[in-house]
Structure formats: structure tokens, C-alpha cells
Amino acid sequence: MKELIIIFIGSALVNNVVLSQFLGLCPFLGVSKKTDTAMGMGTAVIFVITISSFFTSLIYNYLLIPLDLEYLQTIVFILVIAALVQFVEMFLKKSVPSLYESLGVYLPLITTNCAVLGVALINVQKSYGVLESVVNGFSTAVGFTLSIVILAGIRERIEFNDIPECLKGTPITLICAGLMSIAFFGFSGLI
Amino acid sequence: MNKCMERVYNGIIKENPTFVLMLGMCPTMAVTSSAINGLGMGLTTTAVLILSNMLISLLRKVIPDKVRIPGFIVVVASVVTIIQFLLEAFIPSLYESLGLYIPLIVVNCIILGRAEAYASKNPVLPSAFDGLGMGLGFTVGLTAIAIFREIIGSGTIFGAQIMPESYEPVSIFVLAPGAFFVLAALIAVQNQIKINKAKAIGEKTQLETGCGSDCSHCGNSACGTRKDN
Numbered sequence: 001m002k003e004l005i006i007i008f009i010g011s012a013l014v015n016n017v018v019l020s021q022f023l024g025l026c027p028f029l030g031v032s033k034k035t036d037t038a039m040g041m042g043t044a045v046i047f048v049i050t051i052s053s054f055f056t057s058l059i060y061n062y063l064l065i066p067l068d069l070e071y072l073q074t075i076v077f078i079l080v081i082a083a084l085v086q087f088v089e090m091f092l093k094k095s096v097p098s099l100y101e102s103l104g105v106y107l108p109l110i111t112t113n114c115a116v117l118g119v120a121l122i123n124v125q126k127s128y129g130v131l132e133s134v135v136n137g138f139s140t141a142v143g144f145t146l147s148i149v150i151l152a153g154i155r156e157r158i159e160f161n162d163i164p165e166c167l168k169g170t171p172i173t174l175i176c177a178g179l180m181s182i183a184f185f186g187f188s189g190l191i
Numbered sequence: 192m193n194k195c196m197e198r199v200y201n202g203i204i205k206e207n208p209t210f211v212l213m214l215g216m217c218p219t220m221a222v223t224s225s226a227i228n229g230l231g232m233g234l235t236t237t238a239v240l241i242l243s244n245m246l247i248s249l250l251r252k253v254i255p256d257k258v259r260i261p262g263f264i265v266v267v268a269s270v271v272t273i274i275q276f277l278l279e280a281f282i283p284s285l286y287e288s289l290g291l292y293i294p295l296i297v298v299n300c301i302i303l304g305r306a307e308a309y310a311s312k313n314p315v316l317p318s319a320f321d322g323l324g325m326g327l328g329f330t331v332g333l334t335a336i337a338i339f340r341e342i343i344g345s346g347t348i349f350g351a352q353i354m355p356e357s358y359e360p361v362s363i364f365v366l367a368p369g370a371f372f373v374l375a376a377l378i379a380v381q382n383q384i385k386i387n388k389a390k391a392i393g394e395k396t397q398l399e400t401g402c403g404s405d406c407s408h409c410g411n412s413a414c415g416t417r418k419d420n
Contacts, residue, residue: 020367022221023295071276074294075268082261114217114298121294166383171375178371182363 004135007128010191011136012143017115019147019181024115028148029173031106038152042145044106046138048088049119052081053137056120057130077120085110115144147184151176195320202324208301209332210381215301218292219333220370226349229337230330231285232292235274237326239296242270244310244322251311263306268297301329340364340373 015021018028024045031041056077064070089107092100110116119140123133154176163172208214215236222232246266247254254262275293278286286293296302305325310318338348344364346354354360363369 022217022367022370025217025220026300071272074272074275074297075265078264078268078297079261082264114295117298118291118295121291125291165386166379167375168382171379171382174371174375174378178368178375181368181371185366185368 004132006191007132007136008139011139012146013184013187014191016143016147016184017118017140018144019177019184021118023118024113024144027109027113028144028151028177029170031109032148032152032155032173035149035152035156038148039145040102041106041109042141042148044103044110045113045115045144046141047103048085048107048110049116049141050134050138051088052084052116053119053123053133054130055084056080057123057128057133060124061130073121073124077117081116081120115140147180150180154180194317198317198321199324199327202321202326202328203331204328206325207328207332208325209329209336210377214304215299215329216374218295218299219336220374222289222292223333223337223340223370224344224365226334226337226341228285228288229333231282232289233326233330233333235278235285235289235293236296236299236301236329237323239267239270239274240302240305240322240326241319242274242322243267243302244305244318245315246270247306247310248313248315248318259311260303260307263303263311264297267302267306271296301325336373336377340369344369
């Protein structure tokens with residue numbers, strides 16, 4: 001249990017997926033204009049990463065290792081993730097339409113999110129079991145949601161500020177992200 | 192041959208993936224903490240791009256149109272896996288320092304972008320040169336950013352000390368926040384150049400059309416210099 005808590009804090013705060021590992025930057029910069037949409041994206045990411053880390057680690061530990069096919073991990077993972085996102089989308093559309101409505105456009109966008117593949121590979125690299133992988137996936141996604149929602153909050157405020165013309169848009173967002181990244185260094189003493 | 196050289200020029204200068212197209216930002220920021228890493232990542236991506244472009248160009252008549260994206264992804268993932276093993280065997284130091292970011296080349300949008308935009312429509316040789324050009328452009332971009340960060344962050348280039356002994360390295364620039372700041376500065380400079388250009392054109396058209404620069408009452412919503420949007 002203690003180990004799982006350490007994984008959670010480590011992945012969500014200390015080694016934040018966006019702010020210190022630079023995974024999933026595209027949605028981080030693209031979908032962070034409003035807190036609502038950022039929250040939607042975050043929820044979708046939590047959903048997909050948790051499920052995909054469960055399946056990828058299951059496949060890796062019980063299919064690829066016994067068959068000595070570890071070298072196929074990249075190919076297998078990317079296909080599993082792409083297929084999984086499709087299935088999740090179809091499943092939600094049929095059985096949980098309300099959730100599908102709220103996640104809507106974000107689901108297909110997630111396939112291109114390198115954080116999903118990144119988490120699957122990190123799980124393998126650190127030789128986590130299935131349970132640890134799921135916890136690691138979930139907490140990484142929570143870290144992603146945390147940072148994207150905070151960034152969206154900051155950007156909503158920035159809208160009303162007078163900033164130099166050339167910094168408008170992406171540059172000021174990147175500067176905010178950089179400052180957040182410095183702030184997140186403060187967590188490094190936690191574990 | 193001319194067409195091939197044009198593709199290389201196009202990749203390095205005209206459509207530079209880092210500075211102009213702004214593609215593949217994750218590796219750009221993650222591995223540029225030292226010049227040698229930036230160069231290594233750039234050349235690795237170049238190798239993947241050339242091989243994947245050639246393969247996809249060869250297979251362009253075999254892969255059905257409807258499943259082309261999954262097909263491309265499988266080709267790219269296979270190439271990346273091969274390159275990863277080659278690196279592990281022959282340049283283990285680079286393999287160690289790039290780590291996770293080598294398999295993540297699969298999701299680099301430059302590679303899939305070139306496959307979709309160029310290699311799936313053109314013959315093998317131009318596709319290979321297109322990959323070479325784009326890859327070199329990416330390498331130039333990564334190395335430039337990495338050199339900048341390394342000079343400020345640790346006072347060295349490719350590990351060789353170039354700043355005077357008295358220089359106190361600003362180590363935040365080789366850490367994660369530095370990547371954000373350097374990229375922000377880079378885009379800001381580009382924006383400024385664009386603004387200056389737009390102003391120069393705007394002044395010209397103002398004279399020509401006699402626009403009173405009162406954008407809010409002007410009916411021409413397609414005007415490129417409108418100030419209310």
C-alpha cells in the first residue's frame with residue numbers, strides 16, 4: 001500500500017508528466033483556454049490512460065514476456081492504444097451517452113497524446129506489475145489534469161491583462177507553463 | 192535530381208519542422224538539455240524519417256486508402272523498433288541519455304505528417320530525400336535550441352567549456368522550465384517578425400485603398416490587418 005502511495009505522489013506531483021517530462025504537450029497547450037474544456041480533456045485522459053495502462057501491462061506481462069516478444073512492445077502498444085480509444089468511444093456512445101456527450105471531441109484527440117504511449121512504456125521500464133501500472137497510469141493522468149486545469153485558470157486571467165503583442169497566444173502560455181514547472185520543483189522533496 | 196535537392200531545401204529552410212511548422216514539440220523540449228542529445232535525437236529522427244518515407248512510398252499502392260493511417264503507424268513503429276536496437280547496440284551512451292524518447296518517436300507528428308502529406312503520394316527517391324530534408328531541418332532546430340540552452344545553462348557546447356571560468360551557469364535552463372522559456376522566446380521573436388511584416392504590408396494597403404484604419408466600422412471582414420479580431 002505504501003509503495004502505491006509513493007507511486008501516486010511521484011507520478012502526479014514530483015515527476016509531473018507535462019511539466020517535467022514534456023509528454024502530452026499538444027493538448028496541454030491546445031485545450032487549455034477554458035477551465036471547463038480543460039477539465040473535460042483531463043477527465044478523458046484519466047479515463048483512457050488508466051484503462052490503457054491496465055491493458056498494455058496485462059498484454060506485456062502475460063503475452064509478450066512468456067512468448068519472448070518484448071521487442072515488439074512499441075508496435076503492440078501503439079496498436080492497442082489506438083484500438084482501445086476506438087472501442088472506448090463506441091462503448092460510451094452506446095451505453096453511457098451522457099459521459100460520451102461530455103467527453104465528446106476529446107476522446108479521438110487522445111490517440112495523438114504521447115502521454116498515453118509514454119505511460120505504457122514507463123510501466124515497462126520500471127517493471128511494474130498490473131496493479132502498480134494501473135495506479136501509475138491513473139496518477140500520471142491526475143497530474144496531467146491538475147496541471148492543465150491550473151494552466152487554464154491562469155490563461156483565463158491573462159485574457160484581461162495587457163501583454164506585449166508578440167507574446168500573445170502561445171509564448172505567454174509557455175512562460176506560464178515554465179513558471180508552473182518551477183513551482184512543481186517544490187514537490188521534489190516529497191519522496 | 193533537381194526535385195530531390197528541392198525537397199532537402201524545403202525541409203531545412205522553407206518548411207523547417209521546428210521553426211516554421213512547429214511540429215514534434217515534445218521531443219524538441221525534452222531532449223534539448225545538451226547539444227549532443229539534441230543532435231543525437233535529430234539524427235535518429237532523420238534515420239526513421241528516411242526509412243519510413245521510403246517504405247511507405249513503396250507500399251503506397253498496396254495499403255488500402257481506408258486503413259492507411261493504422262498501416263503507416265505499424266510501418267513507423269517497426270522502423271523505430273529497428274533503429275532503437277541499432278542504437279542500443281552501437282551507440283549505447285546515446286541510447287541511455289535519450290531513453291524513453293526513442294520509442295516515443297512513433298508518436299512524433301512530423302513522421303506521420305510526412306507519410307500522409309508526401310510519401311503516400313510520391314515515388315521512392317523524392318520521398319527519401321523529403322525525409323532527409325525534414326529530418327535535417329528537425330536536427331538543425333533541435334541542435335540550435337540545445338546549444339542555446341547548454342551555453343546559458345552550463346556554459347558549454349558539446350561538453351566543451353566555452354564560457355569564462357567566472358561565468359555562473361543558470362542551471363534552470365538545462366532543467367525543465369528552461370525548455371518552456373526558450374521556446375516561448377523563440378515563438379515571440381517569430382511573432383514580432385510577422386507583426387513587423389504585417390505592419391509593412393498594412394501601411395502599403397492603407398495608402399492604396401484609402402482605409403481610414405477604422406476597423407470596427409469597416410465592412411471588409413476579410414481584411415488581414417483588422418484590429419478588432
